Amino acid sequence: MTTAVGGRGRAYPDLVNAHVLVVEDDATVRDVVARYLGDAGHRVELAGDGPSGLEAAVRGEPDVVVLDLMLPGLSGLEVCRALRARRTNAAIVMLTALGEEDDRVLGLELGADDYVTKPFSPRELVLRVGSVLRRTAPVDGPDAPLVDGDLRVEPAARRAFLGAVELALTTREFDLLAFLLARPGRAFTRAELLAQVWGWDFGDHSTVTVHVRRLREKIEADPTQPRRIATIWGTGYRYDGAA
Amino acid sequence: MTTAVGGRGRAYPDLVNAHVLVVEDDATVRDVVARYLGDAGHRVELAGDGPSGLEAAVRGEPDVVVLDLMLPGLSGLEVCRALRARRTNAAIVMLTALGEEDDRVLGLELGADDYVTKPFSPRELVLRVGSVLRRTAPVDGPDAPLVDGDLRVEPAARRAFLGAVELALTTREFDLLAFLLARPGRAFTRAELLAQVWGWDFGDHSTVTVHVRRLREKIEADPTQPRRIATIWGTGYRYDGAA
DNA sequence: GGCCGTCGTCACCGTTCGGTAAGGCGGCCT
């Protein structure tokens, strides 16, 4: 999917800056959704009815279409069917009202990828869009390469590179880096890291500390001034992108 | 399958008309999936339970098996194990429910190539099938010669050459080399190799170690400094091309 | 029936890895 829109067809590990088309007739809902999606880092396009939504979807080749079911001119289901008939690659997230169960099932059969039931929180919609992007991302599978700036981690090969040189990471270091890099911008406590990376439910938190330090020594230009793995005082660590 | 809309893009290489076997007990899911895969250009075969799925997989030699984990008669994991034990070279995509994390990991170790978490959209599954085909299907036939530098393996003839001289490889050594050489740059655990090359899901990991060692003795200029089959500490092995 | 080749297992050894402990530093709060 995602025939590269515009310039770079980002293989989004970061899952931002996707092109999202919102087709919704209620202007208030539309604007709120647009703002939230925009804040989440996506490029947003808007349409207020079925025909113009379809037109925009075909022309703009968005990554995701957020599609209201009840639309003037052309129902969401019809837009959905039309998009799939044209072999559009965009993922589709439907907005359904309570009690539209039948339409929801029909929508999924017609090729929608997910749905959100009204009334919904904008935040939930953003999450769904992110989830759909992740699931249908062009480079997918359990082993998609993780890239951040000049740092590149290849889970399938179990290799990591900083620029052109390969890093000599130990098993733990590699797993830790891959874990953090796959979830940039999110903070983890040491206990969470022990649980997720080590698979332990108990254990000395300093273990994490030491491993983070060893990692920093290998991936940070200046380990005393870490730019990638940030310390969150009193909490834990967070991977900050090159941004 | 969704051959590149409008020329460029090529979301997928033209891996259409693959033979896909769907093993799933829920008739509704099965039919929807079948229709989508069919629309995507694949030849679809269906099975509703474990035993008949296994039978169909062995008889029909599909390119991809889409395998539900929860099956009547024989679980997806057991089917997976049986397929690998028979050295089937079909790719396997598991359908797992949320919360079946353990089974998923086990499945990947047993030789599954990818998984999709329920609930999933049919479109997503089609993407995964395409992705798996791209990753696993050798561009040429399964019997195409495998070449890396001055090393040449001919699966059809079951012969291997280093430069001009033919190597005297045993059956296991040949299978192991052919397997790795067909998937250069990808890391495998010993368990995965046991599953994929030996067709076991138990057994001593040192078996792999020893065979790798024997192989190295025949294909590496200096077995103590292997350049082709790299050791990944704490993990397994990886074939590194001459590049 | 004997011989040879292959394969799986095992024990040994050198190396690497990873968790822990201890001391010093620096930020945070009062």
Place this chain on the structure above:
DNA sequence: AGGCCGCCTTACCGAACGGTGACGACGGCC
């Protein structure tokens, strides 16, 4: 400004891992 707590840093040691050589079982072939 001072004290305290949390983080960084270093060193160390036990455990785990992979490489190596050897052995014995099995099966095919002469």
